Amino acid sequence: MDQKENQVKVAGNINEISFAENNIATIQIEAKSICLVRTGKGLKACSAKCPHAGGDLSEGFLDKKENIVCPVHGYRFSINNGRDTNGEGYFLKIYTIEETEEGIFIKLE
Numbered sequence: 632m633d634q635k636e637n638q639v640k641v642a643g644n645i646n647e648i649s650f651a652e653n654n655i656a657t658i659q660i661e662a663k664s665i666c667l668v669r670t671g672k673g674l675k676a677c678s679a680k681c682p683h684a685g686g687d688l689s690e691g692f693l694d695k696k697e698n699i700v701c702p703v704h705g706y707r708f709s710i711n712n713g714r715d716t717n718g719e720g721y722f723l724k725i726y727t728i729e730e731t732e733e734g735i736f737i738k739l740e
């Protein structure tokens with residue numbers, strides 16, 4: 632993977648990403664496990680680790696309101712801002728993703 636500043640290139644374009652049937656692909660960057668999520672509004676990225684109790688969100692799914700649903704206890708987190716929808720204060724780490732002519736980049740911070 633190419634790296635520039637604090638961005639990592641994850642693919643040349645979206646067709647290079649192998650999504651599972653749930654429209655989620657998992658990649659490893661350094662020690663981080665990150666989900667790439669194909670949504671109706673483009674590609675999003677979040678931590679693969681559920682902030683509730685560490686469930687693997689790559690095994691979850693995206694609901695119609697653009698929440699990623701954890702397969703372990705069913706908590707839902709907005710793929711746009713990371714908030715849990717039942718207001719318990721859990722936040723899922725969301726990564727900024729940029730699609731350019733040079734490729735798809737994730738900002739690590």
Ligand code: FES
Binds near residue numbers: 681684686704
């Ligand atoms: S581990 Fe994800 S909802 Fe509990």
